[in-house]
Amino acid sequence: MTGQPLLEVDDLSKRFAARAGRDAPAWVIQGLSFSVSDGEFLTIIGPSGSGKTTLLNMIAQIDTASGGAVRFQSQLAPIADPKALNPGLSCRIGYVTQEDNLLPWRTTLQNVLFPLKVQGRLNDKTRAHAEMLIRAVGLAGFERHYPHELSGGMRKRASLIRTLVYDPPVILMDEPFGALDAQTRTQLQEDLLRLWELGRKTIIFVTHDIAEAIALGDRTLVLTRAPASIAGEHAITMPRPRDIRGIMTHPDFSSLYQRIRAQVQ
């Protein structure tokens, strides 16, 4: 992937305020820089507690940064002042969080249509697109079910297409498949790749699973333990479309896995 970086993270830092009884405020992220180009699938690997969610929260503009900058199409995002934060950067950054965060009182279909509704973009065309996505991830027939009536995998699918439905140029994903069983996880990874091949969005996908990071990404970043910074960067050159189930047997896989493994502490 070449071209102008769509999103730049520049020397980003975050520390949480000192709590009573704890001497120094802890730095969660310090001097973190990277960029993503348009249409790139970037994966980020980090040990648990390395500030991955904090990083995505800052990029999504629901949390402030203690230092550094985030630029979208070379424009500075107002990231330092809590009052100026613009969550989702005017619908240009979508965010699939770790929990599905579906509205429990809304049906699957209503949940998927939610962003379109609040953005005032619900019309026949976008509705048809939403229905296409629902079919594409196998949720057809469950449109009128409430979240608690769906399985964990189905809820994840619903939350995934709720972000895809309004087509934000950048999508952040925070270990979206972390809590699923291996079978459902592989299925969802395949669904995600298929949907991505259709639209080629820019995706920043955070995970602690090295195999997942390799299987999905064009490029992967390895984070250090907190305070997080970049420990290493690896281009993943395996051709697309990829076969998730067979990727482990690809000749490049094992050496890449070993190299990343060595950097993950």
Place this chain on the structure above:
Amino acid sequence: MTTTQGTLDLAEPAPVRWRQHAVTAGRIWLAVVLLAAWKIGADAAGPVYAADPFKVLQRIVEDTASGALIRHIYVTLRLAAIGFAIGCLFGVALPFLLRRMPRLTTAVEPYIMASVGVPKYALVPLFILWFGIDDAPKLWLVGLLVFYPVFIAVFAGIRNVDRRLINMARVAGASEAAISREVVWNSLLPFFFASLKIALPRAVSAAIIGEFLVGNEGLGYLIEHSRQSFDTTGVFAGIAVATALVLVINAVLERIDRRFSAWRPTDRHMEL
């Protein structure tokens, strides 16, 4: 929930259904026993102190036919409904306003919580002094008694809203108004309905007590006036009608609550 509920009902084994019939039969039997106890007790106490249940029923039928009872019910319900609407409106609106002003909230919260402790019925003489003897003092009483449970529940409900849902909605491009309407309001509905279960019967009680003190119409007036004219049957009839009224209101509320909380994975056996 409804679909699974339906299939469960179909699959229900016969013994369970038999048990349900037994429960219904037990209820009817209990009603007969209670009625008999009332009758025996009333006969023992004498007509000055307690009324015969059949005479009470007869009185209710007569007064209904003459239209007098309907008028009293209408007056009380109207008072309760208007007072309830006012109390409810402020009880819901105020927490939503305070949500936007966290510093003001922290400042006024102890005062609001302290004012909960003021016995509202004790304020009626003041209300009469200030607002005269028309509906106004009674509306103040009903309004205040409804306001507090609703306000406290909605206030707690707003504090309890899942931050993650709000963040999700913000990222998805929802305005603050849309978030209030969709996320906050729906999150606190269970709290709101729980408070209504307290507030609605209270509204009727407060209206009746208001009528004891002021005015010449309504169920409260009927009860108090009957007492003053040594008409114990009238007192009992008024109490019976007021009780029935509260029960009907509760049943309607239950229906509405069920409709609004159809999405909730409740355990039906846990319901009160």
